[in-house]
Amino acid sequence: MRVYLDPSLLVALYLPEARTGKLREWLVGQRSPFGLNAWQEIEFRNAARQKVMRGEANTADLARTFRIFDDDCVSGRLIRREVSWDATFIEAERLSRKFGLSSNCRAFDLIHVAIATTSDVSHFATLDAEQSRLAEAAGLELVALP
Secondary structure (H helix, E strand, C coil), X not given: CCEEECHHHHHHHHCCCCCHHHHHHHHHHCCCCEEECHHHHHHHHHHHXXXXXXXXXXXXXXXXXXXXXXXXXXXXXXXXXXXXXXXXXXXXXXXXXXXXXXXXXXXXXXXXHHHHHCCCXXXXXXXXXXXXXXXXXXXXXXXXXX
């Protein structure tokens, strides 16, 4: 099973939150590595820094978060993958035309779902309810998270 990890999930996986422990257990228990693209990574890293800026985490949490994240990349739990940006933007526009008037789909959410639907991914994991609806409407199967 190929799963796309939305940055909302990545933040909860790597920064201390109420669900982090259970989500980390889930991640470690998965057999296949997860793909990671530049769009996911920049959104994840920026969201983590924003948590520090808002006082929801501290710089020690941030350093530990990035160290664990980088360790997961080195160990092969996360594997950096290239994205076909032309195909992604065409698909994002298609999704926007189809769902943009009937659902609250932000551009970043459209891009994540478009990357998933134009790659070899069949499942989508997110903590964002709106994005869940978009991913499902686009034909992706949602992952049940702990």
